[in-house]
Amino acid sequence: MTDEKLPTRNENFSEWYNQVVLRAEMADYAPVRGCMIVRPYGWALWENIQQALDLRFKATGHVNAAFPLLIPMSFMEKEKEHIEGLSPELAVVTIGGGEKLEEPLVVRPTSETIIGHMYAKWIKSYRDLPVLINQWGNVVRWEMRTRLFLRTLEFYWQEGHTAHATADEAQAETLQMLETYADFAINEAAVPVIRGRKSEAEKFAGALRTYSIEAMMGDTRALQAGTSHNLGQNFAQAFDIRYLDTNNELQHCWTTSWGLSTRFIGAIIMTHGDDQGLVLPPRLAPIQVVIVPIFRNDDEKSQVMPVVERLRGELSGFRVRVDDRTEVTPGFKFNDWEMRGVPLRIEVGPKDVAKGTLAVARRDIAGKAGRTFVPQAGIAAQVADLLEDIHKSLYDRAIKFRDEHIVEPKDYPELKEIVQNGWAFAWWCGDAACEAKIKEETKATTRCIPLDQSAGSGRCIYCGKPASEKVYFARAY
RNA sequence: CGGGGUGUAGCGCAGCUGGCAGCGCACCGCGUUUGGGACGCGGGGGUCGGCGGUUCAAGUCCGCCCACCCCGACCA
Numbered sequence: 015m016t017d018e019k020l021p022t023r024n025e026n027f028s029e030w031y032n033q034v035v036l037r038a039e040m041a042d043y044a045p046v047r048g049c050m051i052v053r054p055y056g057w058a059l060w061e062n063i064q065q066a067l068d069l070r071f072k073a074t075g076h077v078n079a080a081f082p083l084l085i086p087m088s089f090m091e092k093e094k095e096h097i098e099g100l101s102p103e104l105a106v107v108t109i110g111g112g113e114k115l116e117e118p119l120v121v122r123p124t125s126e127t128i129i130g131h132m133y134a135k136w137i138k139s140y141r142d143l144p145v146l147i148n149q150w151g152n153v154v155r156w157e158m159r160t161r162l163f164l165r166t167l168e169f170y171w172q173e174g175h176t177a178h179a180t181a182d183e184a185q186a187e188t189l190q191m192l193e194t195y196a197d198f199a200i201n202e203a204a205v206p207v208i209r210g211r212k213s214e215a216e217k218f219a220g221a222l223r224t225y226s227i228e229a230m231m232g233d234t235r236a237l238q239a240g241t242s243h244n245l246g247q248n249f250a251q252a253f254d255i256r257y258l259d260t261n262n263e264l265q266h267c268w269t270t271s272w273g274l275s276t277r278f279i280g281a282i283i284m285t286h287g288d289d290q291g292l293v294l295p296p297r298l299a300p301i302q303v304v305i306v307p308i309f310r311n312d313d314e315k316s317q318v319m320p321v322v323e324r325l326r327g328e329l330s331g332f333r334v335r336v337d338d339r340t341e342v343t344p345g346f347k348f349n350d351w352e353m354r355g356v357p358l359r360i361e362v363g364p365k366d367v368a369k370g371t372l373a374v375a376r377r378d379i380a381g382k383a384g385r386t387f388v389p390q391a392g393i394a395a396q397v398a399d400l401l402e403d404i405h406k407s408l409y410d411r412a413i414k415f416r417d418e419h420i421v422e423p424k425d426y427p428e429l430k431e432i433v434q435n436g437w438a439f440a441w442w443c444g445d446a447a448c449e450a451k452i453k454e455e456t457k458a459t460t461r462c463i464p465l466d467q468s469a470g471s472g473r474c475i476y477c478g479k480p481a482s483e484k485v486y487f488a489r490a491y
Numbered sequence: 492c493g494g495g496g497u498g499u500a501g502c503g504c505a506g507c508u509g510g511c512a513g514c515g516c517a518c519c520g521c522g523u524u525u526g527g528g529a530c531g532c533g534g535g536g537g538u539c540g541g542c543g544g545u546u547c548a549a550g551u552c553c554g555c556c557c558a559c560c561c562c563g564a565c566c567a
Contacts, residue, residue, distance in 0.1 A: 019528095047559080102565065124567090157566065158492095165566070218567095226567090238567060275567055308526050345527040352527095363526050373526075382527080491567090 020353075022289045027233040028161075034283060035162045038292045038354045048160040048167035052276065055354065056163075058300035060170065060276055064150065066202040066298065067172060067274065070194045076146040076174060081128050083151075084119040089127040093252040096126065099219020103155040105167075121154040126220065126245070126271055129175045130253035137267060139258045140179050144187070148174040163280035164237075164491050171275035177255060177267040181246070184268035188244040189465075191272040192225045195240035203278070204295040204408040205229050205285045206416055207239055208486065210462025215446050218271075222246030228461045228486065230416040231284035234436045236461045236488040239281045242272035280491070285412050286378075292355025293377050295408055296401035302333045303397060304356045308344050308363035317367045321390070325360065325372075328394050332401070352377060357404050358397060366390070378404045378411075420486070429475055429487060433458035437488040441481035443474035452476055452487060461486040 020037070021029045035041050040056035043049075052060065068078070084107060091097050105121040108114060122128070133145060150172045160166050174191060178184040192209055199205045207227035217224035221243040229239045249255065250266040259265050286293040296302055307322045309315040326334055335356075337347050344361070351359055361373035372393065375385040388396055419436035423429040432438040433456050442448065442460065452475075453459050463485045474481040 099566095153567090155566070158564085159561095159566090169567075171567075241567070273567070277567055306526090310525060340525090343525045343527085343529060345525080345529085347528090348526095349528050361526065365526075385527095 020289065020291060023232055023287070030287075030289075031280075031284060032162065034287055034291050034353070040279065040283075040292075041162045043162070046167075048157055050160075050162050050166045050168075052170070055300060056279060059279060059282075059294070059298060062298040062300065063198075063202075063274075063278060064172070066198055067194075068148075068150075070198060071148050071172075071174065074146075074190060074194065076148045076176075079147050079149055080151065081122075081125050081132070081149055083122055085122050085125070085128045087118040087120055089131060090120050092127065093220045093249055095248070096220035096252075100124070100155075103157065105154045105156055122151075123153055123155045124271070124273070125149065125151075125153075125173055126175065126249050126269075127253070130249045130255060130269070133175075133177050133267070133269070134253045134255045137177060137255055137257050140260060143177060143179045143257060143267065144183065145177040146174075146187075147176070148172055161280070161491075163276055163283070165277075169275050169277065171273050173271060173273045176270045177250070178269070179257065179259070179265070179267070181268050184246070184270050185244055188223070188225060188242050188270045188272070191270070192227065192240075192242040195227050195242065195272075195274055198274075199227055199229065199239055199278075199281075200409065202295065202297045203282050203285075204297075204405050204412065205239065205281055206409060206413040208462060208464055209466070210464040210486070212241075212462055213444075213446070213449055213460045213485070215449055216460060218243045220245065220248050221271075222248065225465075226462055229281050229285060230412075230419060230437065230488075231281070231491065232287065232415075233284070234419045234488070236437065236486070236490040237277070237281050237284070238461070238490070239278055240272070240274040243270060245269045245271060286408050287355070288380055290349075290380055291353035293408065294355035294357060296357040296405050299355065299357050300333060301335045301351075301354070301356045302401060303329055303335070303358045303360060304347075304351045305334065305336045305360045305362060306344055306347050306351075307336070307338060308361055310364075314364045317364060318362055321367055322362050325362065325390070325393060329397060331394065332397060348375075352380075358400055360393075374400070376400060376404055378407050423475060426475055429458075430456050433487055433489055437461070437486050438475075439484055439486055440475035441472035442483060442485040443477060443479045443481040444483065445474070445477065445479070448474055448476040456487075456489075458487040458489050461488050461490060 020033050023030045039053045041053055042051045044051050100123050107119040152168055152170050154168045157165050157167050176187050196207050196209050199207045207229050209227055212224040212226055223244045226238045226241045229237050231237050247266045249269050255267045256264045305322055307318045309318045326336055357377050359375040366372050370390050371387045372390055373385055374388050420439055421432045421436055422439045423432050429438045449460050463483050467484050471482045
């Protein structure tokens with residue numbers, strides 16, 4: 015911990031973000047430009063994210079595997095749009111063991127190609143399908159401007175890669191995984207998201223269709239929190255992934271891929287954080303309850319500590335930390351754990367010992383307003399209820415904030431206004447030219463065409479031509 | 492790659508017109524403290540980004556180089 019004051023989100027959101035990440039010890043800058051070090055506290059959060067997702071993947075029939083970090087350059091070049099989209103951000107290994115390599119090896123920016131190559135080898139018959147594999151790993155994309163978690167040269171993620179017999183099945187898988195991400199975001203991270211389809215300009219390089227969950231951050235900018243791609247037969251054709259159908263005819267497979275990265279940590283921070291620091295959603299928080307003992311002398315200590323230990327035992331069903339540091343004052347600890355976003359703090363002092371009470375402070379309600387005294391008896395049930403309630407209130411607050419900042423503009427000048435501090439939801443004719451013009455003039459991009467939109471039609475917010483779909487425009491991370 | 496800026500202790504900085512390298516925070520020790528960011532005393536810590544030049548003397552002046560940061564074009 016360094017200085018005492020954190021910049022407020024209003025005065026400087028991005029500096030607030032940087033400071034929170036560093037001071038909460040989520041991550042630090044690496045000696046290599048653009049790279050980050052995920053510190054134990056940040057990684058613990060990632061592990062909880064992994065666990066929540068992995069459970070969902072397994073429940074839908076997926077299995078985990080590991081593919082190589084290095085990919086032959088020729089693999090990357092097999093799918094035209096893929097290499098065109100990714101080539102500017104590739105890291106390439108040209109020397110190995112002191113020798114110039116025959117063929118350069120790409121440090122994976124994503125694994126469609128090498129996995130496609132293997133699928134071609136493994137898949138022979140319709141009986142082999144579907145193949146439902148996920149990989150947890152790291153990837154490298156050579157970024158120019160970087161931010162901790164949000165955009166780094168190397169990041170950690172999971173990438174699912176599936177192969178199916180039919181287009182319908184692949185589409186169903188694509189949407190199922192999008193829904194999985196949305197369920198995770200809402201029910202584990204308390205982050206409200208909008209499910210939608212990406213425009214042609216915004217879709218993944220090589221995909222037929224890309225879907226994403228989009229979240230609004232505390233500064234109203236949009237963040238793509240997870241993506242799911244229907245790759246059609248693009249990669250199946252490029253890598254010759256074929257199977258014999260029941261009529262003994264060779265068919266190309268239909269493949270999908272879907273990913274969610276450590277960027278999601280940034281989404282959590284920017285969705286829930288406040289001017290005191292991090293606010294972590296209870297179901298993912300590495301520490302759900304911190305207990306701060308308070309005493310002035312050894313006599314008080316000997317009264318307080320047994321109660322603290324008893325509490326620790328009663329709360330063994332939760333992730334609990336007892337802060338027994340003697341070198342800092344309780345006041346310092348309060349601020350410290352608030353910076354780190356721990357959902358609940360329990361204070362145990364001599365008065366509590368005498369009265370059989372505890373001071374319980376909920377992180378989602380800042381300062382003393384969120385602090386109440388409760389009886390020690392039945393604390394486990396109270397904690398369970400409070401954590402539930404905090405999850406709910408975080409979600410409600412975030413969705414309220416988001417909806418207050420989504421406006422349907424009546425004309426283009428109004429759209430320009432809106433995207434300065436919010437999202438604009440407007441008719442769009444689907445023409446990439448209009449999209450590009452809007453981006454150029456406002457810095458707002460199309461975020462997604464939401465899946466659930468009422469039928470009807472209107473006129474394109476930019477060109478006025480007939481439009482059949484509404485799209486979100488926003489400045490994005 | 493284009494425009495702007497900065498390099499002095501772990502971090503943030505001061506160091507004028509060249510003359511023993513400093514301050515705050517952090518860190519270590521001792522004591523007093525402890526229900527919302529404690530205090531006192533003592534202490535450790537430096538190739539002043541690098542190389543070269545001017546000078547009796549360079550953190551300071553000059554030249555070249557390097558690195559990083561911010562703003563633009565690209566992105567999960």
